[in-house]
Amino acid sequence: MKKYNVAIVGVGAVGIEMLRCLKQRNFSLNQLRLLARSDRIIQVDGVDYKVEAVSPEKFDNIEIALFAGTEGEKGASVLFAPEAVKRGAVVIDNGADFRLEEGVPLIIPEINRNRIKDHRGIIANPNCTTIQMLVALNRIFKQFGLKQIVLSSYQAVSGAGKKAAVSLWEQAERVVEKNKGVYFDLIDKKVKPNPDIFPSQIVFNVIPKIGGLNEYGYTTEEWKTVRETHKIFEDSSIKITSTCVRVPVITSHSESVYFQVKDTVGLEDIKSAIKDSEGVAYSEDAVLPIDAEGKDEVFVSRVREDPFNKNCFWLWCVSDNLRKGAALNTVQIAEELVSSGLLG
């Protein structure tokens, strides 16, 4: 069995999860190279790993380069992905920079693995919020068509990077510390945020604004759910709209998804389509984000019909934003590349 030289660029929350996914899934590794801003040693699950400062030459002999780059680390893939491609690597980029570019396949393997072959060196990994929603809706879309999607999200802080996750934790520690021994009614729940990470306090709060504001008053995150859905499903007639909200959860995004299908179908048809979907774990009981952490599936529950609107339904979907929403999906794309013989 052929073994591959793989690089991971970025060793934050997503990069480390990429490393875990490669190990846990026994990816056929020859050499694994970890690249980031500076040389250092990191420990992951008790094992030490050498991290090297990224430079174009570090991609020599690399066959697959996984770029972790979340929004917070924008730039790494813009600077180095073309360098890696020039040296013969296929880049799979978790960042947002190339997702909507012509000639860059935007891949969720369960949905459009057939598009991987169209790449010209760079394959993009969709936004976490988009991935789990589309995995949940995939067979519904393919079987019945989708007319409209109305999404409200409950997004974990680790989606904004490891610093953001640590920031929520530290805010929780600070609120608890400063109110030690204080009678509940007199608790002061406010803490000063670190504005570089979150503009506002996130512990005991929610923030209905992820990313900057853009056309129509949508945030960049909200536009991602629209444009990436259109590209992945290859159907820009779907009327999709969203409100993306950060909640004080460390890992796993939750989504309240209301949707209308084109065909006339009943609730049982919808449930069957979901149960038959690749990558989905269906549940009658509500699934909570804390229970999805570290798991691979997209958990779908609370599937119900709107009694007042024909062909309209709700679902609640939860998934680990660092795994299926980022690292796992990227590694799955790498696996597809290998198994389809596209790497030669």
Place this chain on the structure above:
Amino acid sequence: MKKYNVAIVGVGAVGIEMLRCLKQRNFSLNQLRLLARSDRIIQVDGVDYKVEAVSPEKFDNIEIALFAGTEGEKGASVLFAPEAVKRGAVVIDNGADFRLEEGVPLIIPEINRNRIKDHRGIIANPNCTTIQMLVALNRIFKQFGLKQIVLSSYQAVSGAGKKAAVSLWEQAERVVEKNKGVYFDLIDKKVKPNPDIFPSQIVFNVIPKIGGLNEYGYTTEEWKTVRETHKIFEDSSIKITSTCVRVPVITSHSESVYFQVKDTVGLEDIKSAIKDSEGVAYSEDAVLPIDAEGKDEVFVSRVREDPFNKNCFWLWCVSDNLRKGAALNTVQIAEELVSSGLLG
């Protein structure tokens, strides 16, 4: 100026807030009687108050009886509201027991104060989630008509009573305590919940199920948003549907509201209607629940149009669920009773 004998039944989160609202708003009080399960002394904002065990006789001479009874204390109003009415009091009930009954006005003063006069002794206060949404939508409904509402909520734990609020706080304390000095990556975020209060952990988690399951897989909370909206707006043609979710916020509910109006209108018409609404504070910047605590207004922000669907819009509304969502609205109803001369 005539002064009134007022009773508050229940001294949990809502009952105490009722007391505060009466004081802060200089309600024309003669005697104030606090009633609950047992005799005791409670301290509110540094002042001691005597609480008496509730019994039918305790309503003698009471002219207005405010029942705090949230879902957690179901029963008090069923048992004692008719007794209070029999003794000549007008009951304003914050609980859910009488809301949908024929002959019981369900009142949000900004919307339907004209219905107060229809009461036969009991006036009901709507559910917190319904109140803030309808205050936000009131003028939009009256000016342009509402075809559809799709609501996803982000509800604070104090909506489930003071015990629930304390429970979130204690869970936060326990998680912080048990991970003291633990490196972030090794933190164990799980805590055992008290299943009498929440079936699942709520700190660092969200729970997409408030109340029991009912017809069509809706929860009781979700049905409240539907049926109370129909009753308050006196229009059961509005296609309203919701997903109600508990989030780890102590006080103030947030709502992601998507709606379609009947008329053809633009974004500026919608914004104007909101700005002109009684009880609403409009903001261009996103308003967060922690900033709404202790305030009276319904804060509306992130008002935008859906670029793909005509006459469809979003708004984000935040309000203190214990004040406008419960105690304040109840006291406002009492004020209307007095000012309209309905108490004689």
